[in-house]
Amino acid sequence: MTLYSALLEPFVDYGFMRRALVATLALSLGSAPIGVLLMLRRMSLVGDAMAHAVLPGAAIGFLIAGGLSLPMMGLGGLVAGLSVALLSGLVSRTTALSEDASFASFYLSSLALGVLIVSLRGSNVDLLHVLFGTILAIDAESLCLVGGIASLTLLTLAVVYRPLVAECFDPGFLRAVGGRGPVYHLLFMFLVVINLVAGFQALGTLMAVGMMTLPAVVARLWAQTLPAMFAVAVAVGAVSGLVGLIVSFHLGVASGPTIILTASVIYAASLLAGPSSALRRLVRRPHLSA
Amino acid sequence: MSVGAISLRDVTVAYDRHPAVHHLSGSFAPGSLTAIAGPNGAGKSTLLKALMGELPVSEGAIDRGQLSVREFGYLPQAAEIERRFPISVADAVTLGAWRRTGAFGGMTRGIAEEARRALSAVGLEGFERRHVGSLSAGQFQRVLFARLLMQDAKVILLDEPFTAIDARTTRDLLEIIRRWRSDGRTVIAVLHDFEQVRAHFPETLLLAREPIEWGATASALSPANLLRARAMAESWDEGAQPCRPDAHAHGHAHARAHDHA
Numbered sequence: 206m207t208l209y210s211a212l213l214e215p216f217v218d219y220g221f222m223r224r225a226l227v228a229t230l231a232l233s234l235g236s237a238p239i240g241v242l243l244m245l246r247r248m249s250l251v252g253d254a255m256a257h258a259v260l261p262g263a264a265i266g267f268l269i270a271g272g273l274s275l276p277m278m279g280l281g282g283l284v285a286g287l288s289v290a291l292l293s294g295l296v297s298r299t300t301a302l303s304e305d306a307s308f309a310s311f312y313l314s315s316l317a318l319g320v321l322i323v324s325l326r327g328s329n330v331d332l333l334h335v336l337f338g339t340i341l342a343i344d345a346e347s348l349c350l351v352g353g354i355a356s357l358t359l360l361t362l363a364v365v366y367r368p369l370v371a372e373c374f375d376p377g378f379l380r381a382v383g384g385r386g387p388v389y390h391l392l393f394m395f396l397v398v399i400n401l402v403a404g405f406q407a408l409g410t411l412m413a414v415g416m417m418t419l420p421a422v423v424a425r426l427w428a429q430t431l432p433a434m435f436a437v438a439v440a441v442g443a444v445s446g447l448v449g450l451i452v453s454f455h456l457g458v459a460s461g462p463t464i465i466l467t468a469s470v471i472y473a474a475s476l477l478a479g480p481s482s483a484l485r486r487l488v489r490r491p492h493l494s495a
Numbered sequence: 496m497s498v499g500a501i502s503l504r505d506v507t508v509a510y511d512r513h514p515a516v517h518h519l520s521g522s523f524a525p526g527s528l529t530a531i532a533g534p535n536g537a538g539k540s541t542l543l544k545a546l547m548g549e550l551p552v553s554e555g556a557i558d559r560g561q562l563s564v565r566e567f568g569y570l571p572q573a574a575e576i577e578r579r580f581p582i583s584v585a586d587a588v589t590l591g592a593w594r595r596t597g598a599f600g601g602m603t604r605g606i607a608e609e610a611r612r613a614l615s616a617v618g619l620e621g622f623e624r625r626h627v628g629s630l631s632a633g634q635f636q637r638v639l640f641a642r643l644l645m646q647d648a649k650v651i652l653l654d655e656p657f658t659a660i661d662a663r664t665t666r667d668l669l670e671i672i673r674r675w676r677s678d679g680r681t682v683i684a685v686l687h688d689f690e691q692v693r694a695h696f697p698e699t700l701l702l703a704r705e706p707i708e709w710g711a712t713a714s715a716l717s718p719a720n721l722l723r724a725r726a727m728a729e730s731w732d733e734g735a736q737p738c739r740p741d742a743h744a745h746g747h748a749h750a751r752a753h754d755h756a
Contacts, residue, residue, distance in 0.1 A: 245580055368598040371590055374580045381547060382593045382646075383565045389598075429626060431581045 215454045225340045225450055228351050228407050232416050233442025235355035236400045238435045240417030241424055246373050249418050254312035256401050256414040258289035260319030268326050275347035279402040286398035338409030338461040347406050354403040358396050408461040416442055419468035426479040441471055499525035505555035508545045515541040521709045526679040530686045530696035533724050537702045539685040540572055543652045568648030572655045578628050585623040587638055588613055591645025613641040618667055633664035640668055653684040669695050703727035
């Protein structure tokens with residue numbers, strides 16, 4: 206097998222592979238920076254919970270559209286995700302429950318409801334598609350949606366970068382100077398939800414958050430500043446998408462899990478070889494003079 | 496009352512109806528330098544939070560005059576700061592210019608220069624590009640003081656600013672507090688080191704849930720007052736009755752033992 210037939214031919218020969226590649230690149234551009242911020246806010250698992258919470262909305266969209274339709278399911282998912290985010294915020298502010306606890310209870314109810322709705326109508330194959338995605342079946346319309354979400358995410362992050370950083374670093378200070386932190390928090394949760402919706406068709410509801418979390422933790426291992434973390438995370442997402450698609454094409458395995466597993470391999474390698482890694486600790490380097 | 500004073504009129508701040516600050520009246524004069532001292536659980540931090548508007552006042556009122564609480568500089572004791580967040584020292588200090596830049600306003604060269612000066616004022620020249628996570632506790636406290644310098648606040652509230660801070664940093668930061676005072680800013684600091692209070696703070700509010708005395712430091716920290724402050728029961732009385740207003744002699748130095756205190 207030549208290098209050409211291994212790396213380029215799948216994309217040259219097949220339109221669905223090209224669309225899948227564009228989708229994963231757009232996905233990593235939007236999701237990876239969001240994942241970095243989620244991680245820095247110690248909310249990585251909230252992203253995971255949110256991904257599950259999106260399911261009933263997607264399932265209702267699935268029922269209304271009468272089958273897999275990213276715009277309809279995306280709209281449903283958006284409504285469901287934002288409702289869970291708002292409700293958890295409300296519950297944690299008015300009761301003794303912390304935000305992660307209320308998130309946990311809402312997303313479990315939401316997940317159960319979602320699976321129930323899908324099983325009412327769809328076959329098991331459809332359920333699998335919703336849960337695990339069908340990146341190879343992505344059409345032009347869905348591609349526009351994914352691209353649009355990535356663009357909107359980057360633009361919004363650029364505009365609210367300062368208040369968002371201030372809110373992550375020192376929420377008490379922002380409150381004291383009248384900085385309206387909750388507004389930016391909510392806006393950020395909105396970005397999380399729309400990126401999960403974008404990740405939906407490609408990776409399914411369960412793994413959409415993988416494109417956020419895994420590149421982000423790899424970035425944390427390699428980079429020291431926030432812009433550098435964004436760049437590393439986007440690169441890791443893009444490389445995972447590319448490598449995952451090629452590997453799944455040649456081995457004939459499901460593409461979504463292959464993409465996520467590629468990111469996991471990069472993560473494992475970074476753990477071993479990164480700046481603060483296990484391997485580096487074995488090599489003793491003399492400390493610097495004071 | 497002169498412009499810029501912060502007056503408290505019979506202020507009670509309660510958690511779940513149990514008073515943490517009880518019937519406190521008095522005022523912080525503009526440009527005054529006041530220490531708030533007292534035993535653990537005396538309501539010192541609670542009072543600062545009430546002054547910042549973070550806690551509602553259960554009874555009485557706080558009059559900030561023409562000052563907006565947004566113009567107060569506040570250094571909380573347990574700041575909710577994410578030290579591991581990847582932000583540079585310069586960026587952290589520049590946040591102090593928030594009232595001028597806001598969320599979206601331009602960051603001018605003047606502000607950057609001002610941040611550099613604030614860092615050098617706290618003895619951190621050359622730390623601009625360092626990551627805040629790499630600083631020691633003392634260095635980080637200096638960064639927070641530099642941010643307060645940037646805020647250019649007329650009123651500065653400090654909650655135990657020298658806890659777990661080394662002697663040299665404490666000395667440098669006390670010098671900054673002295674400079675704030677000569678600028679005519681009002682500074683209110685919660686402290687527990689009585690020697691430090693006697694040496695650097697002309698006025699003291701000795702608080703033991705009830706105000707013990709509010710006035711010149713030498714008189715407020717008299718041995719008799721300190722003894723009374725120590726006698727404060729730290730625990731709440733679960734069977735406490737509602738406070739009867741007529742049981743109180745109104746005046747800012749009353750400190751009678753209440754049946755529910």
